[in-house]
Amino acid sequence: MTDTDEREDATASSPSGPDANDACTEDPRAAHLAGQRAFKELTAPIRGAMMLARVLGFLYGVLAVAPYVVLVQLGQVLLAAARSGGAADRTEVMTLLMWLTGAFGVRYGIYFVALAVTHFADVRFGHIVRSRMVSVLAAAPLAWFTATNSGAVRKAIQDDTHDVHTVIAHAPVESAAAVSAPASLLIYSFVVDWRLGLLSIATLPIYGLLNAWMMRDMGEKTAQMDRHLTRVSSTMVEFVSGISVVKAFGTVGRSHERFTRAAEDFSRFYRDWCSPLLKGSALGQASVSPSLILLISTAGGAAFAAAGIVSPVQVITCALIALVIPAAIEVLGTTA
Template structure:
């Protein structure tokens, strides 16, 4: 099937036709607000608690100044400090720390519970959307987007929900309350504490220009790299088999190189600015300015040494707060892009639910069907009848529409025009669970899950007993392999069992045998197997197709031996249809029979 890359059509296009990063950034922020709407109250409560937690940071310093003054006055007077006063201040100090971190614990508890709720809501919505999405939507490119949304994007948003509301609020309120206190102690000490902030602010303002747009553009590059990587890795076996590695991985290479060039051009100049900005608010420089200036003021008798030391320690809070705010701002940028991908995934239009009708037989009628992938027309007004109990082969060159037509019968997607009927009933009027009890399919690339062999075979027939599973395995010529495994049917694929391509194909055939659906869609299952495995698979297929209505996608002359009719497609149109003798002289059938053109 032909796959195309999909981009959001709602974004304003950039100069090169790609989405405008500024609009993408704005959409990301809207998507984040939309996703977090159910937990907005919890986040607001957490932010308020974070502000209180940060504001209380000043209390220990106030108490320490008073304690220092008590100790210093006693030392000057040459007397022992009053025990009651000292113990009272220490108790207040301990209580302040306890209250502050108690609030911090409650705030983080609120955000983490909100994060758990958020994850449950979003993942439930994802499962619901993916369960109802057309099977044809799950192309290699979309598989990369799904993997990133489920695995990476939810994790990126987790950091913003579980930690950012508290830490960012505290990173603002704590230094503000502390700096206000330094001005209360002495306005000159307060100015010394923030002496380097204007320099840092100017450098940071220059560095943050277009940050949202650049982050959105970076995320677009990473999404493209992820999608092309999945596409390349998924087809690596075929790529190597046909010696086209260099050409086939070009899309991934180009995507990676584009990202590298963009990232270097963006971040290169920022490295110098970042170094200068960090130097401006480095603890050593802040401490030097605060202590040197404070010592001069203390020598002049304007302030006390305790006040100088306290204000110098407070000034050291500034770099940590700036680092937290910078990290949080970056996290929100990433979270916005992640939220946009999740919202895009959640907006995938579902395949309309089927009705309540049941097929009245196993015939297949395809009536004036047209179907397109975006602007690419895959099928153009195709009509075909497959009588019940017959075998019809779909043949044609690559891209002719064979696979698309076959998958419409299995309702991987719905046609844009026309209808597909099974047993006289439009497949759109059949409930999915009823349809897939009536239609089964075996594809070239068998998909086995990392579960037991038993569960893989019984995937479409839950509740089947071991006797039925063994019977299906025997008919599929895979029972001897299963018995050779240490765990037999309990062997888990990927851990206890590592079936070859031919063995995996026969397990998939056993699965279809157990379902025993009257209609079978078969993509030539022996196209990429060795001769020994091909013989076993052909015997298994003979048992599978017996008495069924079969639609087989044929790539080689051997696949059409014994079929009842052959449908020839090219360019999405049905060119001819008839018995093998009736179409034997068709130009495509002649080319297909020629040894030099055998294959796909």
């Protein structure tokens, strides 16, 4: 047996080797909290830009109510004209349409500025992180590169820095808007009629309970998943780098053994984590599906309209408002 084979056997059997499980058994909660602290420290130079983007995103969401207010007024004018048998006042209709167009223009102008702020901040953040990485790696002793797998370094420099793009460039704006837009619209639906407002959120408690159950320990599980992916990346580089050795010396099966174990461990962890959540996720998505929300809003609203409690315009307005909820939930779930 050569010295190289002995070193490979020692690496495979040692608890500190690349396929060891100690990297994946570190306290996930501590890793999650450490990651949050590190991210807060790294984003300190762009914190002002992110805060400005959140304010603009919140304003963009609040202005979502403006088109609905104008549409209600426009519907009332057209409905009154239809009931009287005459034509609607052209000047009043054109004025309302101008307000409607202006509301959309101002709202999406704010959205454009907010995303521009976050994307410039993301470019600056990427430069800061990569510059710090280069500084650290340039000062690291050569022994560190020998002891550290190149796959883990590649993941940190390329994959992790790229993946954080959503957190910097989109999450501040979209998460703020995903909260403020449905909140302002639901408040307006209660202003229109509190009964129609209740119909709009009839299924939200079901979704909230299911989501609270599914999201428990999410931070810790995500930290565990990241460590598993780091291990897969490291052993993958080992495997690819060792192909020439396999061809030369014929060590069949040994070269990819660590990569196979890492991939199987990740697959087992991910399956055990997500499999129990599939039914809850399906039920949660069904409870806030557009079809169910539209059915509840229109059926209940039609009953109220038939009883003379509300007008058809109010029913249509609140039904359209209710349809904003699924999109907002999807955005919040993606950014989370």
